[in-house]
Amino acid sequence: MTIRHAVTLSVGDELLAGETLDTHGRTIAAALAERGCRVLEHRVLGDDVANIAAAILAATASADLVVITGGLGPTLDDVSREALAEAMNEPLVEDATSRAHLETWYAGRGRVMPAGNVRQAMRPVSARCLENPNGTAPGLQARMGAALVVVLPGPPREMRPMLEGVLNEQLPGEPRPAIVIRAFGIGESDAAERIEPLMRRDQKLPVATTVSQSLLSARIRGNRPEDRELIESLAAQVEKAWHPYVFGRDDVTLPMALGAEIKEAGRTVATAESCTGGLVGSMLTEVPGSSGWYPGGWVVYENARKIEDLGVAAELIERDGAVSQSVISAMAEGARRRAGSDYGVSTSGVAGPDGGSADKPVGTVWIAVADEAGIDARCFHFPGGRSVIRDRTAKTALQLLRLRIRGDASDLLWQRDASS
């Protein structure tokens, strides 16, 4: 039987209480989309046996696959096991293999299994347990009429490998073709206008745009392997329309794209961060192998650090303030010189909530890139609260460096007059 339509359920009172962010809906949808299975709906439910059981039954009426995450833990508020048994109208029995796995797991860590944890070895009679190499809770897999129902543990590092095992078994074969174009530094409305004809609903494969965490994406999804050529042509049109803001496709992140380009160019970069406090360095070092092109950097939060560690002249700070063209330039050049790197990138701004003035309101940020040819220093005014301003600052610094490597001087979103 081919699996084409899924319903996903995330279980946990904490998800409906606003306590914990549900990320499984996205993770599972992405994995299913790649394999040509469409998620009809995602539901988030509380820890209630009757409600979960009813949702499982309803889902099996419309979907070939029902994936439930959460509620398999050792604590008393974990009831997904019981809910599946109720939906299947079957009793729970102890699974000998799972019981043995549980005992081995604890013994291997020199710990005694807490008494409550034995519940995790229970399964509905006709269901089977899915082995969990990364934790104590086994998953469950059962057939209900035409639908396959799978219950996976909540912790992501336990859920993901188990999900992959299920999908490899149940949805083998060629993934459905799709391309996602990733961009940063252009506004969503402007970007949409540039590709408006491609986005029309009457197109064979309409392009859809989204913005998440200030990153712009354009998604193009085919239905069959033969759509690949059209998708590629559409992707190329979007890339051209959004040039030079496009940094990659699919799972490529801005730090990964920058890392690949700087590595390709055989160059290195050092950082000098004030308002981002290490966020730029943290993003760069997300990239495996970044040690090849990132020697390190300085978090110069107080002015004394800017002066002592980067050689910024105290008089500049005194005269222009730490958030200024002169100081940001000296920071970028100081980092470059001290680290002996090809590029130096610096950030200094007013992230708020305090510290703003009429002249330099919260959101005012200077960013600079220094290299052997000189210094490109720009002033931005980022909207948002403290964490959004910091995140936008760090991403803009990465994109500014990326454009500098390519010799492109285009303006970026939220840039003020360069002379301000």
Added chain:
Amino acid sequence: MTIRHAVTLSVGDELLAGETLDTHGRTIAAALAERGCRVLEHRVLGDDVANIAAAILAATASADLVVITGGLGPTLDDVSREALAEAMNEPLVEDATSRAHLETWYAGRGRVMPAGNVRQAMRPVSARCLENPNGTAPGLQARMGAALVVVLPGPPREMRPMLEGVLNEQLPGEPRPAIVIRAFGIGESDAAERIEPLMRRDQKLPVATTVSQSLLSARIRGNRPEDRELIESLAAQVEKAWHPYVFGRDDVTLPMALGAEIKEAGRTVATAESCTGGLVGSMLTEVPGSSGWYPGGWVVYENARKIEDLGVAAELIERDGAVSQSVISAMAEGARRRAGSDYGVSTSGVAGPDGGSADKPVGTVWIAVADEAGIDARCFHFPGGRSVIRDRTAKTALQLLRLRIRGDASDLLWQRDASS
């Protein structure tokens, strides 16, 4: 009419395609929970007029309040406006005030309104538009039978203030009492065992635990203002049972808790980061006012930086490797000395995916805190992939510093033999 039960809908193909993470379910649930309104269910739906309209109708049957987010943007795949009109069986008309707002918004930015954006000024005849000071899309508010239906724009910084406005108007009054205890550095099973009697379902207000991004939480929620005393007593019991791993309550983050304690102690801390690449500094500077106790730090990704910037002896790195007790200790002490701070915190480890060895597999991380009394250096073995290892390293560094300030030498989760 009192609003007690809500259903929330998040709209967007990108959410079901696994493209974008839906965070609005959590945000809205948290805001509603505080005001005594329970979310019965959260549904994620695609950009389809008929499906959204059907979901709105179904939700109005069970809930007093239906909150829809997303699908109000200027692009052609934004159809929540049309779906609400269909659910209400009303035509869309142009709202003059919203049209004027749109034109002013663009004029104020020296831009011409893209032609497509005028759609954003449409509303169902009997609905009213909600002003959006932070963007172009107005929200919508309508009554359908006994239920209030609200449509809010997708971008969080536009959605949140509009949500707050709606809730202040519709759900005024005393928030429902609740306390969330926040902890880090103890395993979930161990933590649950310590408070097992408080978690039983037959308790008047059972305590529920969750783990998210390695942070442990215990939630205690009352039903009426009179429950406040019981909640406080339960919270105190959890805090005692989980001591010293509890760092705060409710919205307090680990960096905020640490910041408050270090500020209270009148002390300062500098950072020396290798495998975290700036993440510890980034977490510390999330805290407004961190400039008062965090002068800055060093990202010493390459060994030359450890030697030049922090005075780590090259022979130590040669002899013991960069991931070792001797080097991590010299890094912490070097940061403390160079910054003239009271504490120095350092991280060095194998974050993977490459670089592991039989002796020091991926996940092996040394963390140290130096102060005038000496150096506490510990070796950890963190499970997970690169980003999880880095995140756990940074949080453990913060918690280790917090315990050091309190004079507490307790072991932390994932700690190996301290002598290794």
